[in-house]
């Protein structure tokens with residue numbers, strides 16, 4: 001199951017994060033959200049709605065809306081769609097303990113989605129335009145995330 005990792009890491013009697021539920025049914029717009037997550041290390045979590053869950057990457061530095069300003073993005077476990085609306089404090093001692101706030105959100109439009117490369121349009125408040133996620137060769141989790149030149 002796609003949300004097994006998500007479920008395994010969390011104790012839902014302690015955290016207020018959404019339950020691991022896969023959403024089915026077609027929607028016109030795909031959600032994207034970026035959480036600012038003040039965990040042990042402050043980072044930004046980029047999440048793109050895809051096939052009933054949110055594909056997620058942890059971005060150690062604040063994402064940039066400037067063309068070619070690259071950010072490392074580490075692929076993490078898929079999150080439930082309801083996580084897109086989540087804000088709150090994950091209690092001390094729990095996985096990801098710390099404050100979670102929405103930093104940017106909106107919809108995204110996939111241009112091409114491949115195993116190692118995703119090209120897409122973001123329509124957020126802070127991030128707008130054409131972006132790309134490109135996986136490093138021979139590295140299971142590391143990707144580059146950046147705004148691309150629009151054609």
Ligand SMILES: [Mn+2]
Pocket residue numbers: 037039043044045058096
């Ligand atoms: Mn996080």
